[in-house]
Amino acid sequence: MAKPAVLTHPESLKRPAGPSDYAKDPVNAAMSKADKLALYTKMARIRHFEQRCIRIYQQGKIGGFLHLYVGQEAVAAGTISLLGKHDHIITGYRDHGHGLMVGMGMNECMAELTGRVTGCSQGKGGSMHYFAPDKNYWGGHGIVGGQAPLGTGLAYAVKYMGLKGSCLAYMGDGAVNQGAVHEAYNLASLWDLPVIFVVENNGYSMGTSQERSTAHPGCLAKRAEGYNMAWDVVNGHDVYEVRAKTAVALKRAHEESKPTVLEIFTYRYFGHSMADPDKTYRDKEEIKEYRDKKDPVLLFEQELLREKVLTPELSQKINEEAMAEADKAAVFADESPDPTVADITKHIYWEEDNRGPKTTSRGTIIFE
Amino acid sequence: MAVISYREALRAAMREELKRDDKVVIMGEEVAQFNGAYKVTEGLLKEFGPKRIVDTPISEAGFIGLGIGASMLGIRPVMELMFWSFSYVAFDQIVNNAGNIRYMSGGLINCPIVIRGPANGGTNVGATHSHTPEAILASHPGIKVVCPATPYDAKGLMKAAIRDNDPVYVMENTILYNDKGEVPDEDYIVPLGVADVKRVGTDLTIVAHGRAVITSLKAAEILEKEHGVSVEVVDLRSIRPLDEETILTSVRKTHRALLVEENKPFCGVDAQVAYLIQSKAFDELDAPIHRVSSIDAPQIYCKRMEDLQMPNVERVVAEALKVLA
Numbered sequence: 001m002a003k004p005a006v007l008t009h010p011e012s013l014k015r016p017a018g019p020s021d022y023a024k025d026p027v028n029a030a031m032s033k034a035d036k037l038a039l040y041t042k043m044a045r046i047r048h049f050e051q052r053c054i055r056i057y058q059q060g061k062i063g064g065f066l067h068l069y070v071g072q073e074a075v076a077a078g079t080i081s082l083l084g085k086h087d088h089i090i091t092g093y094r095d096h097g098h099g100l101m102v103g104m105g106m107n108e109c110m111a112e113l114t115g116r117v118t119g120c121s122q123g124k125g126g127s128m129h130y131f132a133p134d135k136n137y138w139g140g141h142g143i144v145g146g147q148a149p150l151g152t153g154l155a156y157a158v159k160y161m162g163l164k165g166s167c168l169a170y171m172g173d174g175a176v177n178q179g180a181v182h183e184a185y186n187l188a189s190l191w192d193l194p195v196i197f198v199v200e201n202n203g204y205s206m207g208t209s210q211e212r213s214t215a216h217p218g219c220l221a222k223r224a225e226g227y228n229m230a231w232d233v234v235n236g237h238d239v240y241e242v243r244a245k246t247a248v249a250l251k252r253a254h255e256e257s258k259p260t261v262l263e264i265f266t267y268r269y270f271g272h273s274m275a276d277p278d279k280t281y282r283d284k285e286e287i288k289e290y291r292d293k294k295d296p297v298l299l300f301e302q303e304l305l306r307e308k309v310l311t312p313e314l315s316q317k318i319n320e321e322a323m324a325e326a327d328k329a330a331v332f333a334d335e336s337p338d339p340t341v342a343d344i345t346k347h348i349y350w351e352e353d354n355r356g357p358k359t360t361s362r363g364t365i366i367f368e
Numbered sequence: 369m370a371v372i373s374y375r376e377a378l379r380a381a382m383r384e385e386l387k388r389d390d391k392v393v394i395m396g397e398e399v400a401q402f403n404g405a406y407k408v409t410e411g412l413l414k415e416f417g418p419k420r421i422v423d424t425p426i427s428e429a430g431f432i433g434l435g436i437g438a439s440m441l442g443i444r445p446v447m448e449l450m451f452w453s454f455s456y457v458a459f460d461q462i463v464n465n466a467g468n469i470r471y472m473s474g475g476l477i478n479c480p481i482v483i484r485g486p487a488n489g490g491t492n493v494g495a496t497h498s499h500t501p502e503a504i505l506a507s508h509p510g511i512k513v514v515c516p517a518t519p520y521d522a523k524g525l526m527k528a529a530i531r532d533n534d535p536v537y538v539m540e541n542t543i544l545y546n547d548k549g550e551v552p553d554e555d556y557i558v559p560l561g562v563a564d565v566k567r568v569g570t571d572l573t574i575v576a577h578g579r580a581v582i583t584s585l586k587a588a589e590i591l592e593k594e595h596g597v598s599v600e601v602v603d604l605r606s607i608r609p610l611d612e613e614t615i616l617t618s619v620r621k622t623h624r625a626l627l628v629e630e631n632k633p634f635c636g637v638d639a640q641v642a643y644l645i646q647s648k649a650f651d652e653l654d655a656p657i658h659r660v661s662s663i664d665a666p667q668i669y670c671k672r673m674e675d676l677q678m679p680n681v682e683r684v685v686a687e688a689l690k691v692l693a
């Protein structure tokens with residue numbers, strides 16, 4: 001029996017989507033026309049990359065699990081667009097959008113999906129395990145909630161080194177019920193760590209709606225109160241709002257070295273993964289409602305059209321270019337070579353990959 | 369050379385590495401103010417302050433995961449588990465995260481973290497506090513495991529572990545904490561993956577690790593005195609990496625092998641060592657390989673029975689005589 005949901009929604013979600021309440025927020029007002037176009041372009045690129053993935057998956061070229069980010073683009077786009085040199089991110093397995101946002105190329109991302117040596121992890125990680133530490137992106141993690149302590153540790157390291165930075169640790173609405181997440185919350189608050197826990201609440205953990213997974217009838221972010229942490233709820237369909245509210249949390253991290261839980265309401269259009277027929281737990285009308293009325297890419301496009309930053313022609317051009325880029329990446333991913341059998345036993349140990357007089361290990365470490 | 373205890377040797381290793389590298393941080397339950405549940409970290413808070421020596425709440429998954437995350441950015445955390453038995457609540461972090469991240473990132477990331485603490489039975493505390501997970505952990509590529517038996521090895525291995533750029537799990541032993549031994553005054557490390565012949569002999573090779581080495585040395589003494597057999601004792605010191613050459617060299621000399629460990633027999637470390645010997649030195653063997661491990665049951669509480677459950681001198685001597693028969 002589902003409990004009645006008394007969700008604490010962000011104000012802007014309580015009425016039909018329209019012009020953003022946050023267009024004039026300082027972080028958004030400060031954006032140049034070029035910044036806005038770049039942000040829109042990135043969102044469009046995520047959308048087209050993911051949609052291209054569906055086709056490759058259906059051709060049988062992608063193995064394992066494929067979790068798409070379509071519908072959630074504004075979350076990664078809004079939050080990551082604010083980050084600086086010492087701000088880090090880490091997320092779960094729905095990690096493509098974050099990867100593209102930090103500046104990973106479509107080629108390396110697509111080639112990872114097809115298991116190629118040209119992939120970002122050389123075909124060793126797959127869809128759920130993207131990494132780009134040179135871009136402060138620490139994965140891509142397959143175990144629900146397991147990345148929360150790691151993100152807290154990244155924030156700890158930033159603070160330890162005396163840097164003004166942060167870590168954004170993303171997770172889903174299902175992950176908040178993992179013990180590791182609660183332990184991370186407590187540590188983050190207890191030790192005043194500059195971490196922002198971003199709960200991407202898309203309403204479902206696989207086929208389980210949030211009401212069926214979570215005892216507290218209020219919002220998920222409110223759990224932060226139990227840990228003496230600041231929290232906020234965010235309309236994840238509006239990239240301006242995501243930016244505005246993330247900026248507050250970032251400031252708290254940078255200036256006060258304090259953590260925040262941000263619950264960002266969003267929605268995924270496709271099944272949990274490509275393996276999910278998406279027939280048992282929600283109806284098509286619900287998906288249509290979101291697609292038609294709350295689509296984050298469409299809403300931002302309309303916003304920018306109103307602002308006269310974008311024209312229909314320019315928008316078309318941006319989208320066509322993103323599609324063409326994804327097409328090219330698909331070819332790259334298809335034509336790239338596989339790793340070799342010898343590659344299977346590389347990248348297991350740093351000391352093995354860097355054997356020399358100074359390494360601290362000898363003996364047999366890879367067994368027959 | 370100074371004669372110090374196993375506990376002091378571990379502490380000296382941490383102390384020296386804390387001084388050498390300001391990225392080294394000691395973290396764990398009760399490690400700072402309380403001076404360590406087993407006093408291994410005693411005095412470190414006073415010397416290095418709360419930034420370097422950090423008390424954590426009882427959240428193994430949380431703080432070990434935090435340490436792993438920090439290690440990805442170049443911090444070198446040395447995490448204390450009050451008992452390795454408690455690692456099981458942090459298994460996901462210890463195995464899935466620390467052990468896999470380098471691989472899954474195609475070598476882009478490494479986790480220079482040390483997790484240390486006691487992993488032993490024999491202390492009359494029942495099954496939940498008596499686990500010896502070295503075989504379980506060493507079965508995961510990406511992870512390194514060492515089990516020092518003496519103060520010299522405890523210090524040298526701990527220092528190597530801290531300098532190592534991969535996750536190294538150091539399994540100590542509460543029963544050995546007060547054991548004394550000679551430790552050099554100057555800086556040294558014991559590289560991982562180098563076994564040590566703790567006693568030279570010609571008739572039988574005993575391969576052991578951790579406290580089973582001490583037990584085996586005592587047994588070797590009796591075997592020599594009462595039965596006239598010369599026993600060589602090979603201390604693995606490191607489980608992964610494993611020094612296969614030293615094991616094989618010894619077996620090629622003695623032609624007989626007895627494997628002793630405090631683990632339960634199923635998939636213990638010695639199952640791997642036995643496979644190694646039969647696959648690479650089968651023709652050298654004059655007798656089947658025998659094993660002495662803990663009797664295959666959860667750790668019993670009753671002290672008198674626990675002493676019998678674990679490899680003890682009598683059991684090792686008896687089994688050695690069977691190999692020699």
Ligand SMILES: Cc1ncc(C[n+]2csc(CCOP(=O)(O)OP(=O)(O)O)c2C)c(N)n1
Nearest residue numbers: 094142143144172173174175202204205206
């Ligand atoms: C520890 C663990 N348990 C179960 C799973 C299987 N699983 C993968 S994703 C998922 C649902 C998680 O939902 P949520 O946290 O809301 O994230 P979303 O998929 O909606 O982005 C489950 C049950 C897993 N990967 N890890």
Ligand SMILES: [Mg+2]
Nearest residue numbers: 172173204205
């Ligand atoms: Mg969800």
